[in-house]
Amino acid sequence: MTERSARPELGPPQSPMLEIGASVPRADAWAKVIGAEHYAIDHYPLGLLWAGARRAGLAHARLRGVAIEAARALPGVVAVLTAADVPGTNRQGIVHKDQPVLVEDHVRHWGDPVALVLAEDRETLRRALALVEPDLEPLPGVFDIAAALRPDAPTLHPGGNVLLEAEISTGDTASAWDVCAAIVEGTFDLPFQDHGFLETQNGVAQVEPDGILTLTVSTQAPFRDRFEIAHALGLDPLRIRVISPYLGGAFGGKDGATVQCLLALAALHVGGRPVKMVWEREECMIAGYKRHAARLCYRLGALTNGTLHALDCQLYFDTGAYAHLGGEVMELGLEHAGGPYRIAHTRMRGWAVYTNNPIGGAMRGFGVCQASFGFERMLDRLAAALGRDRLDLRRQNALRRGDRNAAGVTLVHSTGLAACLETLSRHPLWLERDRWPDQAPPLKRRGVGVAAVFNAMGYGRGLPDAAIAKIALTPDGRFRVDSAVSDMGQGNASAFAQIAGQILCQRADAIELVQPDTARALPSGSSSAGRTTYSYGNALVRACEALRAKLLHRASLLLMVDEPSGLALLPGRVRHLPTGRDLPLARLAAMLPETDRVSIEQFVMPVSQEVPDTGKAFVIGFPHVLFAYAAHLAYVEIDTLTGKLEVCRYLAVTDGGRVLNPRNFDQQIQGAVAQGIGYALCEELRLQEGRILNPDFARYLLPTSLDVPDIASLAVATVEDTGPFGMKGIGEVGINGPLPAIASAVEAALGRCPSQSPLEPRRLVAEVAAPSASDDAPR
Amino acid sequence: MKIHLILNGTPREMKVAPDRRVVDLLREDLGLTGVKEGCGSGECGTCTILVDGEARLSCLLLAAQLDGCRLTTIEGLAQDGRLHPVQQAFIDQGAVQCGYCTPGMILAAVDLLNRQPHPTREAIRVALSGNLCRCTGYQMIVDAVETAARRMREGEDA
Ligand code: FES
Ligand code: FES
DSSP states (O other): OOOOOOOSSOOOOSOOBOOTTSOOOOTTHHHHHTTOOOOGGGOOOTTOEEEEEEEOOSSSEEEEEEEOHHHHHSTTEEEEEOGGGOOTTOEEOSSSOOEESSOSSEEOSTTOEEEEEEESSHHHHHHHHHHOEEEEEEOOOOOSHHHHHSTTOOOSSTTOSEEEEEEEEESOHHHHGGGOSEEEEEEEEEOOBOOOOSSOSEEEEEEOTTSOEEEEEOOSOHHHHHHHHHHHHTOOGGGEEEEOOOOSOOTTTTSSOSSHHHHHHHHHTTTTOOEEEEOOHHHHHHHSOBBOEEEEEEEEEEOTTSOEEEEEEEEEEEEETSOTTHHHHHHHHHHTTTOSBOOSEEEEEEEEEEOSSSOBOOOTTTTHHHHHHHHHHHHHHHHHHHTOOHHHHHHHHBOOTTOBOTTSOBOOSOOOHHHHHHHHHHSHHHHTTTHHHHTOOTTEEEEEEEEEEEEEOSOOBTSOOEEEEEEEEOTTSOEEEEOOSOOSSSOHHHHHHHHHHHHHTOBGGGEEEEOOBTTTSOOOOOSOTTOHHHHHHHHHHHHHHHHHHHHHHHHHHHTTOSOGGGEEEETTEEEETTTTEEEEHHHHHHHSOGGGSEEEEEEEOOOOSOOOSSOTTOSSBOOOOOEEEEEEEEEEEEETTTOOEEEEEEEEEEEOBSOSOHHHHHHHHHHHHHHHHHHHHTOOOOEETTEESOOSTTTSOOOOTTTOOOEEEEEOOOOOTTSGGGBOOOTTGGGTSHHHHHHHHHHHHHSOOOSBSSOOHHHHHHHHHSTTTTTTOOO | OEEEEEETTEEEEEEOOTTOBHHHIIIIISOOTTSOOSSSSSSSOTTEEEETTEEEETTSOBGGGGTTEEEEOGGGTSBTTBOOHHHHHHHHTTOOSSOSSHHHHHHHHHHHHHHOSSOOHHHHHHHTTTSOOSSSOSHHHHHHHHHHHHHHHTTOOO
């Protein structure tokens, strides 16, 4: 139990020891429950101006000019800027620099910005934005993948509409099909998904008196942001400072430029005044990045004994108007297209395609979420074709350590899928699965579904996944961690505190966490890709160990003992164990110069030592070597009249290596499953010629507390030797399971399942009505 | 216009534009940035405050409507240096992730527990269904409200 004491002032309770493996409360929880945490959106510097972008409002057009005079003449308007005012390349993008800060002459999607307005207050800004008149000549657009690939399609970019085309293959698919006893096929369509974070994209920017451009932004990649801004605006990246407070959610949607370049541009034009930009919800939906819409075409064959033998698949990703990470998303989808299974012969081809739709970008699950629907539907169909139990077939083919995966890469690190499936198979929810449909009330059908999924960690080959950790002993004898990777809510900052507390043997109140500030921390990559805690955590382990060794050595000088072996770090002090003498850390700190109280160490994630003779089109990304695995189970109930589907029970078994904090682990799993349930059941961007018809929470429905059941989360006891204390990243894998597990349950209930997601009532009603439903449903 | 209100326990008199949104008044004029805005149109619940003890959406309220009211924002919930049991339970039960929904969620829960000290999990889910959370999947939030309800009934001060 937590210790309680009457406190004269509002302050955190007596702080716990930060031990690895314990459910220590999050370091950020206290400030967040009293409303004291300052997110980027809570910054209102004195004398600020408001900035806003005028969006094109057409999905494909030639921009002949922008009439800005009327807006400029409005009292309270400070500036109206267009592409002509952008110094530098006017191009942003994480890998491919193809996205203008302000459109010059070619509008490629509805939310493309054509002008930037600066005003004294928000009301004036709103009125001025309405007065900006873009002169647009509509162009024929491309609004789906097939249209974009037609030879006569209008082209969006000089290189054509294919951003990237690639193939990953192993074995020999040409002859492999002949020996297959069962072959199943399917084509699947998935929509764009919105991240639905609650704090919209925003930030403040200001040119400081010393000429440094400082931004406080809701961002996942403060270090990379400097280079994006510098490239787009022709600035010196080292004269840009980015601060990233705790984020109000992101899930990939704040990886890459949102407000950054616009804010920086604004700040350059107002003589040192601070500028604030906040996207409203509708703008966030229209101009923000999305999970890629996708089409998947699958063919999978197995031998008589159930061994998966041959796979041929084509994955098409709609990356919308600009590349963002479209090529990399496709890469990861393709690398996972064979599922977490051994398949000897594979041919997997992928395309990332430009359209005039909203911009596809990073989102939790990053291409794998889509592919999971394809490969797991195939497994269910194969089980039916072979007359096999769905779980059994998965267990038979599950990847184990030492296997080659479907992309031909040898798994030399922890591979806990078999343990996940084994745990699931012994769980009462699986053992009692037959009771669920048998007890269905009238007019309802019930089913139980399973899915096995995985998700790579890190950037993959070609882009070192590195982090540099910094920890210092403060003058008052506490420890300060300068985090370099943003905490968008996943709790990595708290994990950092826990790591430091464990190694340095300190209580929570002795660890001070500073959120990323490029002027204080050191470059450490983005908060993404399941690599946040793994990479920075590993660097932090080294930094803490080095600092401990150093402090014990310095303490031995002060305590005049021969060598540090009898010294131990304890909360707030160093003790000489043989004599019991204590040296308070504050006193030790007082004796040391600042440079001697700091420790900085780096870590680079291991990459594959194999050089597969495939996937050559990928300059970065392919292959990955570290994966998290999961097995999910869903109980669903479908109303046969309305088609409404309810997820009633849910189990997620995860291999994320060692669990540093069981409660925070469950937080990630439950949150990912909830977001995955939204993806499975209701979330879909409705588009008409590139225009979003549901750009708000009234029409784009996120799961509420009534739509998500209690989720049982179990972890299997694997240890990842390369991870900090044996952990792996689990931020992504949890979202890949719900759609396939729920689809599997729908098929069990109805005898069939739509091949288009989300599994909305209208689609399910159509399945109920179709003839021969519910015959040979899997059990 | 001039309005009188009790804000987080302190009587205040303010000159306001009658059509100023309450969320802007609180965040921008009064610096109470614990009040969050997620949608601006009544759909997410992040801007929830208590008006005369009842949960209301501050993005849909106008300043003029506050005249004579008693307002509680997340900043005013803790009393005498102690967290409200709902706040404490949110920490203890892991109900906080990004925390952006948290102030609104906590105030909606406080409203519920004031009306209904013995809510079932289902009743908690219904009461919070107007407050979106994208991070937690709601389970630990429901756990927290259950815990707070129990502690409040047992007279614990958490
Ligand atoms: S901001 Fe008020 S309900 Fe969303
Ligand atoms: S904790 Fe992030 S939205 Fe609820």
